[in-house]
Amino acid sequence: MNAEVEILEVSPRDGLQNEKTILSTEDKIELVERAVGAGARRIEVTSFVNPSRVPQMADADDVMAALPRREGLKYAGLVMNRRGLDRALAGNVDEIDVVVVATDTFCQRNQGMSTAEACDTAAALVEEARAAGVFSTITVGASFGCPFEGEVTTDRLREVVQRVVDAGPDELALADTIGVAVPTDVKARLGLARGLAGPDMPLRLHLHDTRHTGVANAVAAVEAGVRTLDASIGGAGGCPFAPNATGNVATEDLVYLFDRMGVTHGLDLASVTATAAWLEHRLGRPLPGALLRAGSFPG
Template identity: 75%
Template sequence: MSSPLGAVEIVEMAPRDGLQNESAVLTTEAKVELVERAVRAGARRIEVTSFVNPRRVPQLADADELMRALPKYDDVRYAGLVMNQRGLERALAGGVDEVDVVVVATDTFCGRNQGMTTAEACATAASVVAEARAAGVFTTITVGASFGCPFEGEVPPARLRDVLQRVVAAGPDEVALADTIGVAVPADITERAALAREILGAAVPLRVHLHDTRNTAAANAVAALAAGITTLDASIGGAGGCPFAPAATGNLATEDLLYLLQRTGWQTTLDLEATIASAGWLEKQLGTPLPSSLLRAGPFPG
């Protein structure tokens, strides 16, 4: 039966963003299990790992091994995060279906995150996108710190406009606005989604990546939907965060988002009970409580 409000696509981030900031380092076998659990729950776009310097993100040092171990499904797309040409080479060799290239909106954070200025990151992203698209791989450019920076504070709309203009000139298949440190409120989502749509036009899909650091991610998801954005990132259990930003805690929990969407009348491919079960499994693997609300309270009616 079709939903009265339409369909929402959830990009599952737990294997990459969910694990990169956790103190526990999962085995490759456990990561394969996490991906397979997401697939069984109905996830069809999964960001599985990050092809970055393993010394910088040791939790994801097995990216190449993981890609060799993952089962392939005709209707599931695996994405890998890349920062530069070397990362792209590894991602393509691993057989990714998508690459996600990050450009951080402020120079200070961009320097901490990837050792270059925002302008340099935009140039690098353009080169990566061109090569990835030539190889037939779907490309996303994620603009990190679109709503605020842990080092420079507020990110003015004029700054975001400049970055988005550079990003759209690179020709990605999709653009994502990331609330990397979880500072946005719904009014920010509304404002910056409108700014992004003005620059991107109607042809380039827009998605949002929300962190729940200040307990606003669910409200921000509603604001994104109201702004016409129907591709949202989330992480099983609410696991994750950015290792290069102080106090950048977990993502919007996939099961919390699912509950919100289902009760509101949106359709997804995901099963709520299976996702909650996966959150409980992941919590045991990590050995630390995860911030998911549905993992504690369960669905309603119970």
């Protein structure tokens, strides 16, 4: 399959935020450095949120300050509000990632406001980021299903995505936050997003492998023309505000898949898998990525 994709490495943020073991700032920096060594060029390094809500991210400012900068390497930070944006800009992020959850119940639990309020907030944050010369992406959480409200209809998603498009980000992402999507959903909802966003806005897809559909959904996304996929080394991750949300699709599982499919991505499988083994050791629990257990092929 002739395609080139970008894998946005989210292990330092989505990968860690739900882990019981709090990594040291040094370990977080090492994780980012290892990802860079494996070929990652776009990394969501932290989230600038209230440390009482997400203790793993309490050292976000320190992490940002300590990370070495390199030409062609982009660090993204997740922000929810003005306070987070100020911290992100002070930390000199390359990108902000703003989240809007597609259902009111989950949005309220995730960020203390309704979906409509989150859209308004996102619009203001995007505008301020742009004024500061910083790239912005908006991620629509629970685009394929909600742990509290159940099915998210395409009508509801259309309404939310339209508001997000109106907010004017540089990129738009759909997130399968609780890992319920199947390939037909992925193609249909990415098509809906493409229709609303127009042909020029980059689309990104954020997948969780909770029901082992993550890899199939990644294939569907590439077939649908999406060229940026989030993934997390080792398949670490989950949302602290969503029950039963397990890991992101594992970076090394996508790397194996894409290597054998002939889809280029710039990452080195052995390095990513070695980093997954390192992260597993630091977190003190088995991570769900498959390549970590199975090894590559041919060996």
